[in-house]
Amino acid sequence: MAIKIIMDSDPGIDDAAALTMALNDPQVDLKLITTVAGNVTVDKTTKNALKIVRFFNKDVPVAAGAKQPLIKKFEDAARIHGESGMPGYDFPKDLPKPINETAVEALHDVIMNSDGKITLVPTGTYTNVALLFSEYPEVKDHIEKIVAMGGSLGMGNMTSAAEFNIFTDPDAAKIVYKSSIPIVMVGLDITTKALLTPESLNKLEYMNKTGKMLHDIIIHDGENSDFGVAMHDVNTIFYLLHPEAITTKDMWVDIVTDGPAIGETVGDIRGAYHDGKTNAKVCVDIDAAAFNSWFIDEVSRINK
Numbered sequence: 507m508a509i510k511i512i513m514d515s516d517p518g519i520d521d522a523a524a525l526t527m528a529l530n531d532p533q534v535d536l537k538l539i540t541t542v543a544g545n546v547t548v549d550k551t552t553k554n555a556l557k558i559v560r561f562f563n564k565d566v567p568v569a570a571g572a573k574q575p576l577i578k579k580f581e582d583a584a585r586i587h588g589e590s591g592m593p594g595y596d597f598p599k600d601l602p603k604p605i606n607e608t609a610v611e612a613l614h615d616v617i618m619n620s621d622g623k624i625t626l627v628p629t630g631t632y633t634n635v636a637l638l639f640s641e642y643p644e645v646k647d648h649i650e651k652i653v654a655m656g657g658s659l660g661m662g663n664m665t666s667a668a669e670f671n672i673f674t675d676p677d678a679a680k681i682v683y684k685s686s687i688p689i690v691m692v693g694l695d696i697t698t699k700a701l702l703t704p705e706s707l708n709k710l711e712y713m714n715k716t717g718k719m720l721h722d723i724i725i726h727d728g729e730n731s732d733f734g735v736a737m738h739d740v741n742t743i744f745y746l747l748h749p750e751a752i753t754t755k756d757m758w759v760d761i762v763t764d765g766p767a768i769g770e771t772v773g774d775i776r777g778a779y780h781d782g783k784t785n786a787k788v789c790v791d792i793d794a795a796a797f798n799s800w801f802i803d804e805v806s807r808i809n810k
């Protein structure tokens with residue numbers, strides 16, 4: 507049976523690639539897309555999500571979410587993802603509209619009305635999810651797990667300590683990590699290892715329309731280099747479909763919410779502070795070659 511998921515995202519180039527996989531893989535049942543301010547403003551991330559949905563002519567609802575983090579001042583990542591958040595491709599202009607519900611209302615309704623538990627897949631900052639848990643704590647019993655891109659046991663990519671999604675709204679991340687729902691932390695420890703190689707990127711260009719679209723936006727990613735490009739958010743979908751290619755370690759993860767390490771995910775690797783208790787499965791290693799072949803396979807199977 508397909509895995510029922512909701513994606514909460516901020517497209518964003520790698521978010522767009524993650525949405526592409528989630529919308530098209532038959533083993534994934536994508537019920538809802540919610541958007542959040544992150545890579546660019548929420549108006550732009552919502553428009554970008556709608557562009558992807560329209561590109562594939564899918565009728566998955568899109569609900570617009572938080573315009574800013576819970577407490578911290580909003581700072582975007584346009585320097586990586588461009589002013590629009592998804593540059594380089596001429597998407598259809600006749601876009602569908604977001605649904606007439608906020609992200610939090612839509613998350614609540616879809617989760618509570620689902621026939622079976624939902625897996626939440628946040629690939630942006632976690633503001634919507636934190637607001638959902640604060641307003642509707644009853645949803646927690648209906649969530650299978652959270653597979654979230656964000657965090658790092660090592661270096662950050664925003665500061666020396668913090669990864670972007672956690673840095674953007676550390677107070678939201680704290681609420682999510684304290685929710686008691688099983689969390690899989692898909693962080694920089696694996697996403698910077700499983701780079702989409704230049705060879706894979708070249709293959710995409712002439713594969714099909716989807717490959718061309720992804721190629722054209724990915725080459726605009728500010729992290730693209732001669733070694734390849736991190737497709738951070740896509741690792742969440744890869745984990746859902748191929749957990750055997752990723753090594754995880756159970757540990758307690760705390761979120762730093764102020765000071766020079768604000769946004770750091772402190773993994774208690776040695777089990778020194780939490781009496782053997784854990785709140786997350788942290789992804790620590792990945793088969794990068796398997797990620798690349800899967801990525802190419804997924805795109806080549808899309809009938810567009």
Ligand code: BDR
Nearest residue numbers: 518520583629670671738
């Ligand atoms: C994360 O930050 C965003 O820029 C990407 O879309 C990804 O979700 C990587 O740190």
Ligand code: CA
Nearest residue numbers: 518521629630
């Ligand atoms: Ca993202």
